[in-house]
Amino acid sequence: MGRRGEFNLEEEPGRKGNGIYCSQGVLVFTVLTVCVLIAATSLMTYYIPLSLKDDGVATKAPAAWTDAPTNKPMATDPPAEPTTTPPSDLMRGRLPKTVLPRRYEVNLRPFLYDDDVPDSKMGERFTFDGWVRIKVECIEPRDEITLHSKNITIHGMPTVLSVSTLDKTDLFESYKMVEEYAFMILKLKQMMKPHQEYDIYMQYSGILGDDEAGFYPDMYLDRFNNTRYIATTQMEGPYARRVLPCFDEPTFKASYDVQLEHRNDMQALSNGIETKHIRLDGHWSRTYFERVPSVPTYLLAFVVHDFSSINVTNANGCLIRVWCQPDLIHLAPYALNVSDRVQTYFDDYLGSEYPLAKLDHIAVPSEVAMENWGLIIYEDSYLLYGLQALYGEAYCSETITHELAHMWFGNLVTMEWWDDLWLNEGFATYMEHIGVDHVHPEFNKFQSFYNDITEGALAIDSLGTFPAIRAPVYADDDDISNAFSFVTYYKGGSLLYMMEHFLTIEVFNQGVKNYLKERAYKNANAEHLWHELTYADRDVGKHDVKKIMDTWTLQRGYPLITLTRTGNSIVATQRIFLQINKTIEDDGFGDLGYKWYVPLTYVYESGPGDQYEKPQQVWMEPSDDYTYFDLPDDAKADDWYLANAKMTGFYRVNYEDDNWQRLLDQAAMDPDVFSEENKVGLIKDSFNLAKTEVVPMSYYRSFSESLRNNSRRTRRAAVSTSSYFAKMLDTKTNIKRRSAVQTYAQSLVEPLYMESGWDESFVPDLPAASVRRGKSSRFDITSIACRYGNRHCITKATDMYKEYMNDPTYNTIPDNFRTTVYCNGIRFGGESEWDFAFDMLRTGDDRHERARWASALTCSVDASLLQSYLQLMMDSTTFSRRDVELILMGVAENPDGCAVAWDFLRDNWDAISTM
Numbered sequence: 001m002g003r004r005g006e007f008n009l010e011e012e013p014g015r016k017g018n019g020i021y022c023s024q025g026v027l028v029f030t031v032l033t034v035c036v037l038i039a040a041t042s043l044m045t046y047y048i049p050l051s052l053k054d055d056g057v058a059t060k061a062p063a064a065w066t067d068a069p070t071n072k073p074m075a076t077d078p079p080a081e082p083t084t085t086p087p088s089d090l091m092r093g094r095l096p097k098t099v100l101p102r103r104y105e106v107n108l109r110p111f112l113y114d115d116d117v118p119d120s121k122m123g124e125r126f127t128f129d130g131w132v133r134i135k136v137e138c139i140e141p142r143d144e145i146t147l148h149s150k151n152i153t154i155h156g157m158p159t160v161l162s163v164s165t166l167d168k169t170d171l172f173e174s175y176k177m178v179e180e181y182a183f184m185i186l187k188l189k190q191m192m193k194p195h196q197e198y199d200i201y202m203q204y205s206g207i208l209g210d211d212e213a214g215f216y217p218d219m220y221l222d223r224f225n226n227t228r229y230i231a232t233t234q235m236e237g238p239y240a241r242r243v244l245p246c247f248d249e250p251t252f253k254a255s256y257d258v259q260l261e262h263r264n265d266m267q268a269l270s271n272g273i274e275t276k277h278i279r280l281d282g283h284w285s286r287t288y289f290e291r292v293p294s295v296p297t298y299l300l301a302f303v304v305h306d307f308s309s310i311n312v313t314n315a316n317g318c319l320i321r322v323w324c325q326p327d328l329i330h331l332a333p334y335a336l337n338v339s340d341r342v343q344t345y346f347d348d349y350l351g352s353e354y355p356l357a358k359l360d361h362i363a364v365p366s367e368v369a370m371e372n373w374g375l376i377i378y379e380d381s382y383l384l385y386g387l388q389a390l391y392g393e394a395y396c397s398e399t400i401t402h403e404l405a406h407m408w409f410g411n412l413v414t415m416e417w418w419d420d421l422w423l424n425e426g427f428a429t430y431m432e433h434i435g436v437d438h439v440h441p442e443f444n445k446f447q448s449f450y451n452d453i454t455e456g457a458l459a460i461d462s463l464g465t466f467p468a469i470r471a472p473v474y475a476d477d478d479d480i481s482n483a484f485s486f487v488t489y490y491k492g493g494s495l496l497y498m499m500e501h502f503l504t505i506e507v508f509n510q511g512v513k514n515y516l517k518e519r520a521y522k523n524a525n526a527e528h529l530w531h532e533l534t535y536a537d538r539d540v541g542k543h544d545v546k547k548i549m550d551t552w553t554l555q556r557g558y559p560l561i562t563l564t565r566t567g568n569s570i571v572a573t574q575r576i577f578l579q580i581n582k583t584i585e586d587d588g589f590g591d592l593g594y595k596w597y598v599p600l601t602y603v604y605e606s607g608p609g610d611q612y613e614k615p616q617q618v619w620m621e622p623s624d625d626y627t628y629f630d631l632p633d634d635a636k637a638d639d640w641y642l643a644n645a646k647m648t649g650f651y652r653v654n655y656e657d658d659n660w661q662r663l664l665d666q667a668a669m670d671p672d673v674f675s676e677e678n679k680v681g682l683i684k685d686s687f688n689l690a691k692t693e694v695v696p697m698s699y700y701r702s703f704s705e706s707l708r709n710n711s712r713r714t715r716r717a718a719v720s721t722s723s724y725f726a727k728m729l730d731t732k733t734n735i736k737r738r739s740a741v742q743t744y745a746q747s748l749v750e751p752l753y754m755e756s757g758w759d760e761s762f763v764p765d766l767p768a769a770s771v772r773r774g775k776s777s778r779f780d781i782t783s784i785a786c787r788y789g790n791r792h793c794i795t796k797a798t799d800m801y802k803e804y805m806n807d808p809t810y811n812t813i814p815d816n817f818r819t820t821v822y823c824n825g826i827r828f829g830g831e832s833e834w835d836f837a838f839d840m841l842r843t844g845d846d847r848h849e850r851a852r853w854a855s856a857l858t859c860s861v862d863a864s865l866l867q868s869y870l871q872l873m874m875d876s877t878t879f880s881r882r883d884v885e886l887i888l889m890g891v892a893e894n895p896d897g898c899a900v901a902w903d904f905l906r907d908n909w910d911a912i913s914t915m
């Protein structure tokens with residue numbers, strides 16, 4: 001799936017016009033985290049402003065916070081062997097492997113319009129009728145077959161026939177449902193025989209649900225403002241069971257022969273290419289699709305639609321099509337171009353050609369980005385560049401690349417179970433910069449990997465609250481959807497990036513190619529990947545990849561490396577780095593005492609010219625309390641040294657004061673001797689270490705000061721770290737400190753604001769060459785400037801808001817700035833501004849606009865308004881489940897709303913958890 005629930009702790013509240021979709025567990029966790037961090041930030045306000053004025057002196061922290069971050073989470077036991085032995089009840093609710101599905105034949109007919117209904121067995125619109133024939137192979141003799149089925153009505157009785165013998169008596173006796181696991185258990189009249197095949201057949205009806213899971217209806221307005229319906233699917237996590245009775249776990253791969261029945265004025269798409277189309281009667285047609293081999297249920301896709309398409313046949317003979325509603329087809333060429341070029345590039349890069357005859361990309365209105373094999377389904381604004389100003393080329397090409405990478409990582413080679421979901425999502429995240437760099441070299445994606453991916457993972461993973469990326473996942477909907485966490489995507493991607501560097505890209509790519517070849521059309525777990533990488537490295541670095549990577553994948557968190565130099569000798573130690581004082585929970589696969597095998601790289605002042613490409617490297621081992629190494633002989637006594645070359649390692653680094661001072665001096669004198677990544681790294685590391693009291697805040701302040709004018713990326717790093725402090729500007733307890741912080745924060749943001757200000761087409765985080773081409777970025781300087789109290793910004797935003805309020809018939813506010821304008825209009829407005837916004841939310845029918853209003857309303861500083869907003873949100877006739885998430889998160893991220901959100905969540909837990 002595309003990245004979901006993105007939330008960046010350093011980003012601005014109210015920024016997420018849309019895009020948050022997370023399970024209840026993640027929602028609660030996020031609200032809690034945001035609140036804790038805001039509380040922590042407020043604590044810090046007691047000393048940050050002082051250190052801003054007070055050069056170089058470490059400031060005393062408030063007592064309550066002093067020893068927090070240095071606490072070790074666990075006793076320093078000797079590192080244990082990692083155990084991948086799952087907890088004993090982990091197989092609860094899992095399918096037995098006594099029979100395996102080999103081939104499905106499935107036929108579905110959705111009822112979307114009133115005049116379809118007379119033919120429906122349920123006599124209702126938004127249902128579908130279907131039948132399925134599943135050929136299964138018996139592995140162990142049993143007289144029952146267990147499969148999944150949910151919200152499906154079986155018509156008549158299933159039949160079970162033996163395929164292998166001539167005896168055609170029906171073996172079916174009865175069936176029962178086990179609701180807790182969505183199991184359907186077929187009881188047979190006799191035992192099945194091993195290696196024999198059986199044929200299960202059922203007729204049934206299902207629901208086109210309203211929660212965007214399984215088979216569901218979606219709608220759009222055509223050119224004449226008529227409402228049009230399509231039917232589309234989202235099977236991942238475990239939703240295929242709502243569409244057909246099936247073995248709905250990722251290892252149960254099988255081939256599929258699909259038929260879809262639809263109105264004569266509609267068409268159908270599925271994983272395979274259309275092979276035949278027949279007209280059944282005056283109303284219905286049937287389309288047949290080519291058989292697709294070895295598909296796990298979560299990658300099935302069925303779409304019935306009335307869209308248009310453009311196509312190209314790529315250099316390797318694969319038909320690529322982009323589909324969308326007819327009025328938007330002029331926006332499709334960019335997606336066709338990118339998907340065409342990235343796909344052939346991956347064919348070559350991964351040494352394995354995309355195997356299906358076609359690959360469709362289709363844009364639907366609902367929020368999805370799902371890599372179904374042969375038929376990728378996207379929310380329209382992700383695929384169609386130019387549809388929404390918020391998403392520029394960078395975003396669209398990233399999303400397309402991410403989903404394309406899944407054609408190999410996930411589709412060709414599928415994880416065995418959701419506990420190795422990172423093999424899908426980590427690789428897809430990792431491959432983004434490779435695909436985007438191919439089509440947009442001007443974006444310099446390689447240089448951004450640390451900033452865009454690793455740093456986000458480091459920030460979240462230092463909370464110690466997300467499970468390790470390989471942790472037990474139980475067979476229930478919530479547990480499975482919780483596996484789709486930020487950490488799975490971003491830490492997964494970052495660890496692959498780190499491996500690429502310690503193994504070398506040649507070895508890494510060879511290992512990955514072998515992994516794809518060995519596991520093609522099969523399933524894999526991390527052990528398979530470790531094996532192939534170790535094998536590829538056998539004559540090169542001879543690393544034991546499993547031993548190293550178990551420490552990173554089975555434990556949550558990551559190390560802070562502390563380096564101390566005496567003469568030319570350095571001693572290195574490690575301990576887990578946490579932002580909040582908490583005891584880490586064991587994730588159930590065992591831990592290693594929270595110590596890691598660390599590929600510690602470094603460069604030094606007199607080092608060779610190519611040292612960032614070929615840095616010095618030392619391995620730190622979990623069993624060693626201290627790791628000793630010497631700087632190379634040509635290092636001078638007063639050289640600085642800098643660890644984590646190009647920030648490819650998943651750790652943070654602290655030094656002895658002398659070295660910090662030398663790095664500070666170098667940054668002030670000539671920062672360009674550092675790599676671009678390391679410049680950003682110095683700002684981010686010193687910031688995070690200062691937040692947790694490991695180094696004085698003055699280090700961060702000086703790096704940020706020296707480096708902020710150096711490049712767009714360093715300026716962005718300086719601004720985004722400072723936005724952390726901006727959160728306290730709003731809290732009423734800190735009025736006294738406000739002006740010092742505000743002055744400082746404004747001085748950081750002003751140059752960027754002056755440069756881009758309200759220029760609609762400005763893209764601050766892209767290189768100059770492409771600035772005018774893209775439309776926007778997720779890093780919004782205007783909103784930050786307003787946040788920091790920039791008078792010009794606030795005046796302009798509130799004026800625009802007033803103007804719109806005076807004449808709501810025509811909205812002249814540029815798309816890019818609507819979120820900022822609405823948010824500030826409400827923040828600095830009173831009840832009438834709030835009422836206006838609420839009206840717009842209730843009456844508007846543009847979903848992007850609706851989402852903007854929904855989140856802007858959370859910007860109010862009036863706790864009672866926020867409280868009543870949360871109450872109103874529970875009205876399900878006006879607000880969807882997605883709105884609820886957006887609003888709760890928005891209120892939680894608002895410093896004046898955090899407590900309100902938390903209280904509300906607690907008081908209304910039952911209602912929210914059953915939504």
Ligand SMILES: *[C@@H]1O[C@H](CO)[C@@H](O)[C@H](O)[C@H]1NC(C)=O
Pocket residue numbers: 064065066067068071581582583
């Ligand atoms: C941090 O956690 C430890 C163990 O739970 C506790 O003893 C200590 O008091 C906590 N420190 C703070 C500052 O809360």
Ligand SMILES: *[C@@H]1O[C@H](CO)[C@@H](O)[C@H](O)[C@H]1NC(C)=O
Pocket residue numbers: 150151179207
């Ligand atoms: C689907 O089935 C579950 C029980 O498995 C039930 O609680 C729920 O109401 C059903 N949903 C619909 C829309 O029928």
Ligand SMILES: *[C@@H]1O[C@H](CO)[C@@H](O)[C@H](O)[C@H]1NC(C)=O
Pocket residue numbers: 223224225
């Ligand atoms: C469709 O609705 C929009 C906004 O409600 C309106 O501006 C437009 O003129 C309508 N188009 C037609 C063809 O009625």
Ligand SMILES: *[C@@H]1O[C@H](CO)[C@@H](O)[C@H](O)[C@H]1NC(C)=O
Pocket residue numbers: 310311312319321
């Ligand atoms: C591809 O597009 C052309 C028009 O550009 C059209 O004639 C052709 O039928 C399309 N092919 C497919 C397979 O959709």
Ligand SMILES: *[C@@H]1O[C@H](CO)[C@@H](O)[C@H](O)[C@H]1NC(C)=O
Pocket residue numbers: 312337340
């Ligand atoms: C894709 O876009 C690139 C760059 O704009 C262009 O050179 C190329 O011809 C396009 N390819 C296709 C197939 O449209």
Ligand SMILES: *[C@@H]1O[C@H](CO)[C@@H](O)[C@H](O)[C@H]1NC(C)=O
Pocket residue numbers: 705706708709751
């Ligand atoms: C950075 O730029 C700002 C404004 O352009 C300027 O005021 C400041 O002095 C510069 N800082 C450094 C360290 O050059």
